[in-house]
Amino acid sequence: MGVAPGLAHAQDAADEVDPKSVIVVTGSYIRGTPEDAAVPVDVYSSADLAQNGVSSPLEFIKDLPEVGSVLGDSNQFSTNAQGNQGFGSINLRNLGPTRTLVLFNGRRTLTAPGAVGGGFGDTNAIPLFALDRVEILKDGAAATYGSDAIAGVANFITKKGFEGVEIQGDYDFIKGSDNNYTASILVGQNFGDLNIMAGFGWQHRSELPSTARDYGFQPYDVNPAAWSALATPGAFIVPGVGLRPDVGCAETGGTPDGICRFSFIPFDNLIEEEDRYQGYVQADIDLTDSFRFRGEFTYAQTDLDRIGTSPGYPPLQGPGGAQLGGGFTVDPANPGAQVYANQIGLTAPIAGPIGIFLWRPFGNLGNPTDPGRGSGRQTANNRAFRLSGTLEKDFSETLRGQLSMTWATYERRRSSPGVVGSRLQDALNGLGGADCDPATGTPGVGGCQWFNPFINAGPGHPSLGLTNPFYVPGNENSPDLVEFLQIDNGVEETEDTFVVDLIFSGELGIDLGGGPVGWAAGAQYRQLDFLSRPLTVESNLDINPCVILGDQSCIGGSLDGAGSFIFLGGSRPERLAQNVKAVFAEVAVPISDTLEITAAARFEDYGGSIGSTFNPKGAVRWEPVDWLVLRGSVGTTFRGPLAAQVSNNANTALAAINAANGNFKAVDIAGNPTDLGPEKAFSYNLGAVVDFSGFTFSVDYWSFDFKDEITTTDAQAIASSVVPTAGGLANCSSPFASLITFDGGACVQGTTTGLNISRVLTQWVNGPKTKTSGLDFAASYTTDIGPGVYTIGVNASHTLKYDIGDFNLDGNLLRAGFSAVGAANLDRLPGTISPWRANAFINYNVAGLNLRYGATYIAGVRDERCDGLQFCATTNFGGTNFGRNISSYMQHDVHAAYDLPINAFDAQLQFSVENFTNEDASAARLPLGYNPFVGNTLGRVFRLGAKIGF
Numbered sequence: 001m002g003v004a005p006g007l008a009h010a011q012d013a014a015d016e017v018d019p020k021s022v023i024v025v026t027g028s029y030i031r032g033t034p035e036d037a038a039v040p041v042d043v044y045s046s047a048d049l050a051q052n053g054v055s056s057p058l059e060f061i062k063d064l065p066e067v068g069s070v071l072g073d074s075n076q077f078s079t080n081a082q083g084n085q086g087f088g089s090i091n092l093r094n095l096g097p098t099r100t101l102v103l104f105n106g107r108r109t110l111t112a113p114g115a116v117g118g119g120f121g122d123t124n125a126i127p128l129f130a131l132d133r134v135e136i137l138k139d140g141a142a143a144t145y146g147s148d149a150i151a152g153v154a155n156f157i158t159k160k161g162f163e164g165v166e167i168q169g170d171y172d173f174i175k176g177s178d179n180n181y182t183a184s185i186l187v188g189q190n191f192g193d194l195n196i197m198a199g200f201g202w203q204h205r206s207e208l209p210s211t212a213r214d215y216g217f218q219p220y221d222v223n224p225a226a227w228s229a230l231a232t233p234g235a236f237i238v239p240g241v242g243l244r245p246d247v248g249c250a251e252t253g254g255t256p257d258g259i260c261r262f263s264f265i266p267f268d269n270l271i272e273e274e275d276r277y278q279g280y281v282q283a284d285i286d287l288t289d290s291f292r293f294r295g296e297f298t299y300a301q302t303d304l305d306r307i308g309t310s311p312g313y314p315p316l317q318g319p320g321g322a323q324l325g326g327g328f329t330v331d332p333a334n335p336g337a338q339v340y341a342n343q344i345g346l347t348a349p350i351a352g353p354i355g356i357f358l359w360r361p362f363g364n365l366g367n368p369t370d371p372g373r374g375s376g377r378q379t380a381n382n383r384a385f386r387l388s389g390t391l392e393k394d395f396s397e398t399l400r401g402q403l404s405m406t407w408a409t410y411e412r413r414r415s416s417p418g419v420v421g422s423r424l425q426d427a428l429n430g431l432g433g434a435d436c437d438p439a440t441g442t443p444g445v446g447g448c449q450w451f452n453p454f455i456n457a458g459p460g461h462p463s464l465g466l467t468n469p470f471y472v473p474g475n476e477n478s479p480d481l482v483e484f485l486q487i488d489n490g491v492e493e494t495e496d497t498f499v500v501d502l503i504f505s506g507e508l509g510i511d512l513g514g515g516p517v518g519w520a521a522g523a524q525y526r527q528l529d530f531l532s533r534p535l536t537v538e539s540n541l542d543i544n545p546c547v548i549l550g551d552q553s554c555i556g557g558s559l560d561g562a563g564s565f566i567f568l569g570g571s572r573p574e575r576l577a578q579n580v581k582a583v584f585a586e587v588a589v590p591i592s593d594t595l596e597i598t599a600a601a602r603f604e605d606y607g608g609s610i611g612s613t614f615n616p617k618g619a620v621r622w623e624p625v626d627w628l629v630l631r632g633s634v635g636t637t638f639r640g641p642l643a644a645q646v647s648n649n650a651n652t653a654l655a656a657i658n659a660a661n662g663n664f665k666a667v668d669i670a671g672n673p674t675d676l677g678p679e680k681a682f683s684y685n686l687g688a689v690v691d692f693s694g695f696t697f698s699v700d701y702w703s704f705d706f707k708d709e710i711t712t713t714d715a716q717a718i719a720s721s722v723v724p725t726a727g728g729l730a731n732c733s734s735p736f737a738s739l740i741t742f743d744g745g746a747c748v749q750g751t752t753t754g755l756n757i758s759r760v761l762t763q764w765v766n767g768p769k770t771k772t773s774g775l776d777f778a779a780s781y782t783t784d785i786g787p788g789v790y791t792i793g794v795n796a797s798h799t800l801k802y803d804i805g806d807f808n809l810d811g812n813l814l815r816a817g818f819s820a821v822g823a824a825n826l827d828r829l830p831g832t833i834s835p836w837r838a839n840a841f842i843n844y845n846v847a848g849l850n851l852r853y854g855a856t857y858i859a860g861v862r863d864e865r866c867d868g869l870q871f872c873a874t875t876n877f878g879g880t881n882f883g884r885n886i887s888s889y890m891q892h893d894v895h896a897a898y899d900l901p902i903n904a905f906d907a908q909l910q911f912s913v914e915n916f917t918n919e920d921a922s923a924a925r926l927p928l929g930y931n932p933f934v935g936n937t938l939g940r941v942f943r944l945g946a947k948i949g950f
Contacts, residue, residue: 026103026135026155027144028598029503029520030588031400038598038621038631039139040687040700040776042795046131046159051843051852053895053912053943055170055182056203056276057123057156058088063856065797065837066138066152066776068094068830069933077927083414083651085380086274086302087112088124092138092151093704093772094802094820094830097121099639101141101149104156110300110384113410113495113530119642121154122410125300125384127280129168129184129201132159138702138776140683142637143600143617146524146582150637150681151704158282158296162188162197170910170945174938176212177271180205193286201278207308208271209373211463213937215920215929217265220255223882225656226927227255228663230314231262233455234359236330238341239352247343248455248470252364262363264310265927266463267375270937272308277301290394298386307378309416311370312362312486313567316666316758317547318421321559323743324756326421326566329353331429333443336452336475343456343470356453361419361486361566365458365468368479369486374462376417379488384410398516399506406499413535415490418565420538422549423485427451434484449481489539489568491651496529514590521585530576530643539563539570558745561650562759569652569668569759576643581605594623606640610678613638627692634684641678641710645764647671655715656927658827658865659723659754666759667715676764681706687776694782703773711767713739714807715760716827717815722747723754730754735812768805768817770830774798788846796838802830823864824886824924824931832933834859848899853892858934860888863925883925889935891915910945914938 027039044060054060061070071089089097089112102109102121112122134156141149169183186199210216220227231254233246249260279299286292320327330337332350341350366374388406395401426432430443430450441448456475460468503522510517534540538549541561546554549564563570586600598619605612617635624630650670657665687700722734730737732747741759742752780793799821807815820833836859843852862885893914900907921935930937 026106026153027137027139027141028586028588028600029144029505029522030518030586030598031505031507038596038619039137039141039633040631040685040698042136042138042778044134044136046133049128049131049134050910050947051850051895051897052854053170053893053910053914053945055128055945057126057128060134061088061090061123061154063839064090064136065795065839066093066136067091067837069832071097077654077656083653084112085272085307085378085414086124086304086382087120087122089120090123090154092136092154093702093774094799094833095151095704095772096830098148098642099150101145101153102156103145103153104298104386105158105294105296105388106155107388107390107404107406107501108408108497108499108526109156110298110386110408110410111495111497112382113412113493119644122300122382122384123154124276124302125278125298125386126156127158127199127201127278127298129166129186129199129278130158130197130280130282131156133157138700139633139685140617140635140637140681140704142639143602143615143635144584144586146526146580146602146604147613147637147639147678150639150683158280159188159197160284161190161195162186163190163195164188165950166947167949168945168947170943173942174206174208175940177208178206195284196282198281199279203276205271205274207269207273207306208937209308209463210265210268210270210928213270213920213929213939215923216270216937217263218882218929220257220261220263222880223925223929224880225662225925226265226929227261227263228314228360229259229261229661230358230360230363230663231260232360232363232365232453233260234363234453235259235357236340236359237355237357238346238350239354241346243357244344244346246340246455248364248468251466251470252455252468253461253464253466254364259358262360265929266461267308267311267366267373268928269308270928272304273306275303292392294390294392296386296388298384300382300384300386302380302382304378304380307380308373308375309378310360310362311365311367311374311376312360312417312419313376314360315356315419315421315424315566317559317562318566319425319548321547322562322741322745322758324758325356325359328356328421328425328428330356330453331443334428334430334450334452335444336450336454336456336472339456339472339475340454359453361424361451361453364461364466365455366462367417367486368458368477368482372462376486378414378416379490380412380414382410382412384408396506398509399504401504402501404499404501404503406497406501408497410495410497412493413490414493415488415535416568417486418489418539418568419486420549420564421547421566422564424451424566427481427485428453432481432485434480449478451481451485452477487538488535489565489570490535491539491571492533492535494531498527500525512589512591514592514594514596517590518588519586522583524580524582524584526580526582528578528643530574530578532571532574532644532649534571534573539565541570541572544570558741562741567666569650569666571651572649574647574649576647578643579607580640596621600635604638606678609674610640613678613680627690629689629691631688632684632686635682637681637683639679639681639710641672641676641764645671645710646673646676648673650761655760655827657719657754657757657760658716658726659719660757661727661755663755665757668759668761669712670761670763672764676710677708677766679706679708679710679766695780697779698777700776701773702776704771706770708766709768709770710764711829712764713762713767713809714815714828715762717807718760718762719754719757721814723757725754727754730756735810736814765809768807770802770804772799772802774800785844786846788844791843792841793843794838794840796836798836799833802833804830818864822859822861824861826863826865826924826926826931832861832931834861834934848901850895850897852895854895855893856889856891858889860922861886861931861934883923883929886924886931886934887922889919889922891919891936892917906947906949908947910943910947912941912943912945914941914943916940
């Protein structure tokens with residue numbers, strides 16, 4: 001979109017924001033105005049956002065050059081994104097969303113809960129319609145705000161004293177989609193010394209199927225990442241005959257390759273259908289001339305009711321324990337069995353149970369419970385409330401105080417369809433269904449139903465519109481039976497937060513020549529309570545820890561906690577609490593009219609095994625001449641683990657494990673209640689700003705140096721350490737072999753291979769050292785041309801270094817250190833690091849008409865999995881070069897806004913063409929065919945909008 005701050009840095013934001021109305025700038029509690037800031041703060045006004053056609057926080061954040069990979073679009077194949085559907089994040093410096101503090105009017109906002117992810121401010125909960133401006137502090141601020149502000153701060157600030165009614169909406173036309181649209185209303189009124197502002201907003205995003213873009217669904221020989229060897233039609237072991245694949249592979253959309261390769265991608269989406277709602281009420285009242293109160297209420301809801309996913313996950317465990325195929329067998333009396341035998345050319349009756357080898361319950365035929373697409377459907381529903389109140393008192397002209405209390409609760413329900421193994425085995429024997437008792441029922445009689453695992457069970461591939469010539473009417477699997485076998489496996493999570501802030505600030509009677517010395521001091525108390533509950537009895541590992549539903553004989557054994565589902569894991573109920581206490585102080589000392597030194601320090605106590613920390617920070621601002629400002633800052637920081645990270649629970653994600661030939665396997669992410677400590681960082685920033693005659697230029701060098709980074713062990717590294725070559729033999733004596741569950745529950749030297757991997761256990765730990773540094777650039781020029789005002793600007797961030805040290809686990813090298821810059825980092829943190837991210841704009845405003853051209857650039861990266869041929873079978877990328885180098889992405893946008901000449905009310909019409917060159921997202925060897933953190937999958941978007949004010 002080419003979003004750039006109307007005036008590139010905080011020193012120059014005074015033309016946009018009335019200094020008299022600004023008490024503090026993000027990054028300090030000392031009274032001041034933006035031009036006094038000694039740290040890099042970018043200010044974006046609501047007018048800036050409107051001129052760029054921004055209708056959601058996600059759109060705004062994704063375009064910031066200093067922001068790396070962010071959540072919000074469909075990226076379910078990234079283990080870092082799973083469990084986070086519906087959340088929005090901000091990821092300054094690519095340090096992770098939990099290291100960027102999100103504030104709302106200077107106070108902590110709603111925090112996304114979750115044991116898999118979460119722990120960061122949910123930007124989707126921000127009421128964009130009520131905003132006055134956004135301030136982005138691109139410098140560590142832990143000394144002021146606490147440990148979450150390692151990478152910086154995003155402060156969303158609402159309007160103040162608003163009167164009137166403002167209605168706005170827009171509609172996006174997107175090829176292959178039912179289009180996106182938003183609407184909002186904001187009302188404000190003064191009642192004497194009381195101002196009340198209230199509003200409501202809604203954003204709708206429509207489903208965009210993966211088949212709507214050429215790169216979204218590629219043949220196996222182009223992008224094998226989108227294909228699996230576990231399919232329907234499957235491969236079965238027939239007694240007395242041996243392994244015999246089912247028929248119909250090519251006819252129903254698969255790729256015959258000795259086995260049938262199945263692509264789940266036609267059932268997935270590039271963008272999920274999503275509805276977001278925000279409600280906001282704000283009350284400001286002057287109780288006296290020196291005593292004020294502000295109250296805020298925020299409501300936020302996000303609903304994703306039909307997230308597209310694979311029709312069914314393959315069995316990695318079942319009645320036979322942890323093994324490929326799960327040990328399932330098919331009774332030869334199954335109505336589909338003899339048809340299968342006839343279709344593969346067998347004439348003799350089947351002599352006994354048919355063994356399942358390479359198969360999944362729902363493949364090319366789709367899932368009967370989703371008749372339109374045949375997809376499996378995940379859900380993610382979020383609902384949150386935030387209530388905040390602040391009392392401000394001016395005790396004198398040089399002493400002020402404020403007391404703030406903020407309470408928030410965030411409720412989340414997420415689910416993924418999972419097949420219960422013992423129910424599936426019963427149904428393969430004709431004893432399936434809610435109304436069937438397997439102990440007394442008769443196969444296929446009454447309420448007892450058969451599950452047909454063969455290709456003759458369905459009419460075709462619903463997503464691709466292919467007809468199955470081997471379909472036998474009457475052999476279908478009923479939706480009722482499927483709903484009994486495949487239930488919602490997931491959790492309900494609730495996170496309650498209570499924060500108290502007590503802050504005093506003022507000026508001392510000391511003047512060294514540049515003005516009085518300013519100071520601030522205060523204390524903060526944060527209490528967090530996290531509750532997680534399994535959605536169903538079947539997914540509760542306290543009740544059903546074993547592979548057989550209702551069985552508890554595995555407790556204490558290797559399969560304790562494997563759960564009753566054939567692929568996904570379950571969870572245990574958990575309640576966690578965390579209390580953090582902090583005190584801080586800061587001082588600003590103007591040495592002269594041109595030189596100011598500031599210092600801050602914070603003591604924070606997490607209690608328990610995490611402990612406490614003391615973090616100082618210093619900054620200097622020097623203006624040697626009127627047109628030049630030099631600035632610098634240095635400080636330390638400390639971040640304790642989240643409550644969910646020190647829990648006893650584990651959550652399950654999915655990953656295409658390279659050692660298993662790229663097949664998706666379960667990755668269990670366990671908490672670490674006994675051995676997880678805090679992480680520490682040292683950061684500094686050096687910068688300069690030039691400002692004269694309408695021209696502004698700034699440059700900042702930033703650096704972060706971490707140790708004991710809080711991270712998870714690397715599932716890919718664990719698997720590759722045990723199985724050095726893809727699909728090859730396992731080294732069962734590896735110190736990491738115990739972290740892998742293999743078929744049969746044991747690793748057998750000389751026999752077990754990467755294809756026998758069933759699950760990989762990872763855990764939250766203190767990981768390697770990390771060092772990153774880079775440069776930020778910003779420039780803008782404003783002048784009068786003819787009757788209008790012309791502005792040109794550019795904003796860019798260049799990551800110079802992102803080095804991650806050796807990863808040692810229990811004294812053994814798990815993964816050698818590496819440089820992450822310029823790499824896609826598809827299977828490891830920190831994710832994709834483009835060396836350059838930039839945007840630029842040209843703006844012309846005349847007589848109520850604003851015209852804007854914007855450009856966004858993201859530098860390309862390489863797929864590092866080919867380095868040293870660790871991932872690629874050959875130098876030509878396993879037979880295809882698709883996505884080996886993920887090319888740079890350049891997007892061009894045009895925006896127009898026209899204020900209608902109507903005296904009775906304000907009215908503005910808006911029109912945009914985003915990505916008007918229809919640039920495709922850059923190809924990547926990932927299941928969806930592109931890297932969601934490089935490029936835009938929407939294609940060319942036409943946007944119409946309107947805003948009316950009374």
